[in-house]
Amino acid sequence: MIYQDSRLLLEVRGLCATVNGTEILKGLDLTVRSGEVHAIMGPNGSGKSTFSKILAGHSAYEVTGGTVMFEGQNLFDLAPEERARAGVFLAFQYPIEIPGVGNSQFLRLTYNTVQTHRGKEELDPLEFDDFVREKMKLLEMSPDFLERSVNEGFSGGEKKRNEILQMAMLDPRLAILDETDSGLDIDALRIVANGVNQLANKDNAIVMVTHYQRLLNYIVPDYVHVMEAGRIIKTGGKELAFELETRGYDWVGVEHKAATRAAV
Amino acid sequence: MSAPGTINAGYLESLLAGQPHLPVSPLAWLNALRAEAVERVGALTVPTLRDEEWRFTDISLLTKMPFHPVRTTISLQAADIGRFYIEEAATRLVFVDGVYAPQLSSGITDSGVAVINLEAGFGAHAAVIEPYLGRLTEFRDNVFAALNTAFLHDAALIVVPRDISVAVPVHLLFIATQKDVVSYPRCLLLAESGSAVTVIEDYVSLQEDAYFTNAVTEIALVDNARVNHIRVQREGAKAFHIANCAVSLARASNYQSVSVAFGARISRYNLNVQLAEEAECAVDGLALISGRQLADTHTCIDHAKPHAVSHQMHKCIVGGSAHAVFNGKIKVRQDAQRTDSRQSSRNLLLTSKAHVDTKPQLEIFADDVKCTHGATIGQLDNEEVFYLQSRGLSETAARNMLTYAFGAEIIERIPISSLKCQLEQTVLEQTTTQS
Numbered sequence A: 001m002i003y004q005d006s007r008l009l010l011e012v013r014g015l016c017a018t019v020n021g022t023e024i025l026k027g028l029d030l031t032v033r034s035g036e037v038h039a040i041m042g043p044n045g046s047g048k049s050t051f052s053k054i055l056a057g058h059s060a061y062e063v064t065g066g067t068v069m070f071e072g073q074n075l076f077d078l079a080p081e082e083r084a085r086a087g088v089f090l091a092f093q094y095p096i097e098i099p100g101v102g103n104s105q106f107l108r109l110t111y112n113t114v115q116t117h118r119g120k121e122e123l124d125p126l127e128f129d130d131f132v133r134e135k136m137k138l139l140e141m142s143p144d145f146l147e148r149s150v151n152e153g154f155s156g157g158e159k160k161r162n163e164i165l166q167m168a169m170l171d172p173r174l175a176i177l178d179e180t181d182s183g184l185d186i187d188a189l190r191i192v193a194n195g196v197n198q199l200a201n202k203d204n205a206i207v208m209v210t211h212y213q214r215l216l217n218y219i220v221p222d223y224v225h226v227m228e229a230g231r232i233i234k235t236g237g238k239e240l241a242f243e244l245e246t247r248g249y250d251w252v253g254v255e256h257k258a259a260t261r262a263a264v
Numbered sequence B: 001m002s003a004p005g006t007i008n009a010g011y012l013e014s015l016l017a018g019q020p021h022l023p024v025s026p027l028a029w030l031n032a033l034r035a036e037a038v039e040r041v042g043a044l045t046v047p048t049l050r051d052e053e054w055r056f057t058d059i060s061l062l063t064k065m066p067f068h069p070v071r072t073t074i075s076l077q078a079a080d081i082g083r084f085y086i087e088e089a090a091t092r093l094v095f096v097d098g099v100y101a102p103q104l105s106s107g108i109t110d111s112g113v114a115v116i117n118l119e120a121g122f123g124a125h126a127a128v129i130e131p132y133l134g135r136l137t138e139f140r141d142n143v144f145a146a147l148n149t150a151f152l153h154d155a156a157l158i159v160v161p162r163d164i165s166v167a168v169p170v171h172l173l174f175i176a177t178q179k180d181v182v183s184y185p186r187c188l189l190l191a192e193s194g195s196a197v198t199v200i201e202d203y204v205s206l207q208e209d210a211y212f213t214n215a216v217t218e219i220a221l222v223d224n225a226r227v228n229h230i231r232v233q234r235e236g237a238k239a240f241h242i243a244n245c246a247v248s249l250a251r252a253s254n255y256q257s258v259s260v261a262f263g264a265r266i267s268r269y270n271l272n273v274q275l276a277e278e279a280e281c282a283v284d285g286l287a288l289i290s291g292r293q294l295a296d297t298h299t300c301i302d303h304a305k306p307h308a309v310s311h312q313m314h315k316c317i318v319g320g321s322a323h324a325v326f327n328g329k330i331k332v333r334q335d336a337q338r339t340d341s342r343q344s345s346r347n348l349l350l351t352s353k354a355h356v357d358t359k360p361q362l363e364i365f366a367d368d369v370k371c372t373h374g375a376t377i378g379q380l381d382n383e384e385v386f387y388l389q390s391r392g393l394s395e396t397a398a399r400n401m402l403t404y405a406f407g408a409e410i411i412e413r414i415p416i417s418s419l420k421c422q423l424e425q426t427v428l429e430q431t432t433t434q435s
């Protein structure tokens, strides 16, 4: 939702980044204010996940230009864990499995670590168990998932739910959901979207990367951006997603080129 | 530089120096066994890197140290060693610098079950012991087992009679208290037909100077017996620990073992397991070392007869400039058809100077068998570290958590919960100080 007295959360200006010497992001601009929901759409390989992981602080990507400010602070001054503690959360497109690390132990440790850094109380194992079970209800997840290793053997959809469970626990300022809808069945999509909607409020913001307009019926975006070749080339309202659904991406690129040529 | 042979000879002579003072046993066969062992020590040499079985494990440091047999025994109080006690294992035999400490021990002699020291057990059990003591271990070609046997006069003895299950785990606790001392711990476990017992063989230290533990354990499982064997090597940081364990499984018996190696400057554990028809064993191990430690595990699982099962998972976590060695031989003899054998060696290197040599060895002479083995050596996965960091954990905490999880997979197989917690804590502490 767009609010009158919203605060500036994220400001990305001219972001350029390479991986293994190949330029992936080529001058990306994005502004996100509190309370807003943004959708980023765009063809495969256009750099959506790259952008998401750069915000989370993945070391495989080298930032070669531009700036990213998060709540008035240079995001690149923060280590990945400091970003998480400051309220940046990335729900991964492909959450990895961590055999041997118990899900409940992992969830409790991350929760308590983040709480401590935010100057809040830790929960002991029993209190945490109540807390996490409550959050799992929101996502209609069975408590059995607590007993297993992190994501190990989870189905694609179960992994995505486990990501949103972590989001629900960690209460981020800026949640980046990278294709959280991919791999979810129709019911799961509704449940997960419902969960996300309940977490959204006027102090935080959500950036969702998706290929499907369907998700946007459940989580209604204030802005829809089209990303191509490492840049955001068009921004519109939620109706842009419908137009993309019927017309594809080509026309956006054509339009963008014409506009850039005209500007020169 | 003098020839290696000369060094060896002098070294072994010096180690044997205490031997003639051993009391003569009333058992002729025991005296003969010792005499033969003394003779073998004379004929053998201390292994060097040129020996195939020792080519990764340099023990020259050991031969430079003048260890002597224990001269005076230290009297310990229960309060000194209480922290090593294992809640569930009230049955306990304690040896201090290799010498039996009756005041600290609480054995069993009840309905035929014996958990006592060997000297006390000879009277009632000499006949059942004779076929096993010194017969399971091949001391004739193993200088350390031969040395131990040359000094054999007392030991931890466990005899479990037919169809008896010993409900409470037995704790064999070997405590080192003196520097420059060599001790020769010895264990004999005889599980008669259909019996069951859980044994914890535990090596600890109350001091941090150099000493030498040279241990031999022999375990015999008669038909259908079940033995759980947990071995914990948590010697002092400058210790040398060389141990030989021989396990013989008769028909349809079941041997489950978890051995962990945390301590010692240099340690070597040889485990030989021989399986008869339908016998089953699970042999798991974890070496967690750092600094300049060297931990070597050599196992040989010998499928001598058909239809036996062996599963083995060995893990090493190596930090600092430590060096881990694993050599896992699986022998499947010609008539051991329908053998089912699985072996996996997984190794985690925490630093660029950490080093591991792993060598699975399959020797298969039967044709209808199922044998799989695999070895991996790796570092922590950066994607896993990043995932944990992206959830707020520091890089150090993330690495510790992953390292811990790697080791916990083995520790979790220990069926005694307080010991499991204790060791998990050790893993946690050690991984925390690594980074």
Ligand SMILES: Nc1ncnc2c1ncn2[C@@H]1O[C@H](COP(=O)(O)OP(=O)(O)OP(=O)(O)O)[C@@H](O)[C@H]1O
Pocket: A019, A020, A022, A024, A042, A043, A044, A045, A046, A047, A048, A049, A050, A051, A060, A093
């Ligand atoms: N580690 C890497 N090494 C080499 N190339 C990479 C690496 N990571 C990403 N790329 C390349 O960067 C480009 C952008 O990838 P990215 O995953 O950001 O795309 P995406 O927009 O998320 O695509 P999708 O919609 O398929 O998820 C791709 O061409 C990809 O192959």
Ligand SMILES: [Mg+2]
Pocket: A048, A049, A050, A093, A178, A179
């Ligand atoms: Mg992607």
